[in-house]
Structures are given as structure tokens and as C-alpha cells.
Amino acid sequence: MGQAAKVVSIGARSNYRPDFGQLARSQLETARKVKGMSQAEFASLLASMMGWPITVDTLEAWESDATPPGDVMMAVDLIIRSASTGVGEGQPRDVLTDIVGSQFADLTGIYASRSEFQATTSVASLFDDARDIKACGLSLNMLCQTYSDSRLQQIIEGGATLCCLFLDPHGQFIKQREAEEGYPEGQLSALTALNLGIMERLSERLTEDARARLQFAVYDEPIRFNVFLIDGQLCVAQPYLPQTRGVDSPTMLLRKRPSSGGLFPTFERVFTSLWERHGAQA
Known part of the structure; x- marks a missing residue:
């Protein structure tokens, strides 16, 4: 009979520091894949939400080695929420409008x-x-x-x-x-x-x-x-x-x-x- 897996508490490791930059990059890439978009399409969607240009090169950097800005990550969180709740089917394409519509019923x-x-x-x-x-x-x-x-x-x-x-x-x-x-x-x-x-x-x-x-x-x-x-x-x-x-x-x-x-x-x-x-x- 094999030994039970040993659970290690992260809190017990005082030197542990999560890589929040990598977590943000992973979340951004996950949001894009959930939406089934290319980098160009996702950059365009983010640009429409943020109100300022976002290039494919910028998006690629955010997914690889650069840390996305906080306001971008807020937009990414909204995108993930809209996808996970099914909001957006047959509704306006604007993600923010979709979520507001979900919250306020009609x-x-x-x-x-x-x-x-x-x-x-x-x-x-x-x-x-x-x-x-x-x-x-x-x-x-x-x-x-x-x-x-x-x-x-x-x-x-x-x-x-x-x-x-x-x-x-x-x-x-x-x-x-x-x-x-x-x-x-x-x-x-x-x-x-x-x-x-x-x-x-x-x-x-x-x-x-x-x-x-x-x-x-x-x-x-x-x-x-x-x-x-x-x-x-x-x-x-x-x-x-x-x-x-x-x-x-x-x-x-x-x-x-x-x-x-x-x-x-x-x-x-x-x-x-x-x-x-x-x-x-x-």
C-alpha cells in the first residue's frame, strides 16, 4: 500500500512569494483562449474596452514576459466573467454592456x-x-x-x-x-x-x-x-x-x-x- 501524499502548507514556507506577474500573464492568455480569439482579435477587443490602442506586439509581450497593467487586468476579469456566465449570446458585443445587462436583468x-x-x-x-x-x-x-x-x-x-x-x-x-x-x-x-x-x-x-x-x-x-x-x-x-x-x-x-x-x-x-x-x- 503506497504512502499517502504529504500536504505542504504554503503558509509554512515563509520565503514563498507568488509570481503575481506570471499569474496575470496566464490569466490574460486564458481569457483570450476562452473567447476563442487570435491575438489580433483580442487586442482589438481590449482596445475597445480601454479606449486606447493595444497592438498585437503589446499583447504578445503581456502574455510572455511583461506584466499587464492593473486596468487591463480588470478588463480581462470582466471578459472571463462574461464568458463563464454565458453572457453575451445574442446580446450587444460590448463586454461591459453585456455584464451590466446581466446584473440589471433587462x-x-x-x-x-x-x-x-x-x-x-x-x-x-x-x-x-x-x-x-x-x-x-x-x-x-x-x-x-x-x-x-x-x-x-x-x-x-x-x-x-x-x-x-x-x-x-x-x-x-x-x-x-x-x-x-x-x-x-x-x-x-x-x-x-x-x-x-x-x-x-x-x-x-x-x-x-x-x-x-x-x-x-x-x-x-x-x-x-x-x-x-x-x-x-x-x-x-x-x-x-x-x-x-x-x-x-x-x-x-x-x-x-x-x-x-x-x-x-x-x-x-x-x-x-x-x-x-x-x-x-x-
Whole structure:
């Protein structure tokens, strides 16, 4: 019968010093292999996360004899976590977005501004196949200016329902928002009135059955968010920040998930609450 293996306590070896540099190099190489990427692909991924160039030569050095910087290793840890939890399948390719989406249940994308959001997500992909669109906000430009009113007519005639709430162009709170964003008096009011006119002309062109599926109204309350709800599953939420133009405010993209919690129900209540007070009587 063989002898049992003798366990040696590392703590008992007072002179032992782990090679943290080698551990970091090994972790970086492991992360790359877990992702199934070449050095060029992994360098590109890290560069996109860090915001500064990372060459293949640099990555090769980090895997062989140079010690990767601490912030790079934090990014590597995120990559390993995203791979080990299965986050990222069918989701945005940005690793940080993937992990945030995992932590906050239904948050699938965060964009620094509305223009950044619209550069990566076409309004056609949001609305073309929609059967139910609910929107509340200020002027609702994403629906009225960016999306074709003829296409809106087509999807409503095809059976879609559209409910919109605009900030009253003649109310006090749109004037407050104009002042806060630094616009000349009446500029946001004129734009909102223009978009309301688009809705009115659209209603006139619809058949009688389809006209019943288009509802729009105004409200005069402090503006907090633009909210677009598509088919009860997808939400685009855009906050209004102090002293910041709406177009420069962040945009959140949320997809409702079967499990409870998340942010989707919060923004759904924002619309429902406003609609019950103003839209239902329109």
C-alpha cells in the first residue's frame, strides 16, 4: 500500500512569494483562449474596452514576459466573467454592456447620447414590425421626424396601435424646458406643434377602422423621460437632465424578460400613469 501524499502548507514556507506577474500573464492568455480569439482579435477587443490602442506586439509581450497593467487586468476579469456566465449570446458585443445587462436583468444597452443610440439602432428596426407602440415625452422626434409618416400609416393600417403623449406646446412646462436647455422661447413649442400636426394629418389619411388605433394627446407636467414601448417587450428610455439638451442625454435600451424585476416595469408605469391622467380622456 503506497504512502499517502504529504500536504505542504504554503503558509509554512515563509520565503514563498507568488509570481503575481506570471499569474496575470496566464490569466490574460486564458481569457483570450476562452473567447476563442487570435491575438489580433483580442487586442482589438481590449482596445475597445480601454479606449486606447493595444497592438498585437503589446499583447504578445503581456502574455510572455511583461506584466499587464492593473486596468487591463480588470478588463480581462470582466471578459472571463462574461464568458463563464454565458453572457453575451445574442446580446450587444460590448463586454461591459453585456455584464451590466446581466446584473440589471433587462438592460441591454446604454448609450452616451441619443445620436449615439440612433447611429447603432435604426428606427426602422424598432417600429417596422411593431404591433403596439406607446410613447410619451416632449416632441417624440424619434417617431415623428426620424420615422416616415407614410410608413406609420402603413403599419397602423396593417393593424398596429399607436398611442402618443406630447408635452403641451402651449403649456408652462415646455417653456421651462426651453429655458433650461437654452433654446429661444417658442422653439421647442414650435417643434412639438409641428409633430402634433403630423399626427393630425396622419389621422385624417387613415381609414375609419385604422383611425381608432391612433390616439394622441398632450400633458402639462414636468418632463422626466422620453419613453417608447414596443409590443410590451422593448423599451427605449431617454432621461432629461438639468442644463443638458435632450439630444445629448443618455439612452437606455431595455428588453423585458420573463423573470420579475428589472427596469422595464418602471418605465412602463411612467407611460401608464401619464396616459391614465391625460390620454384616456383624449
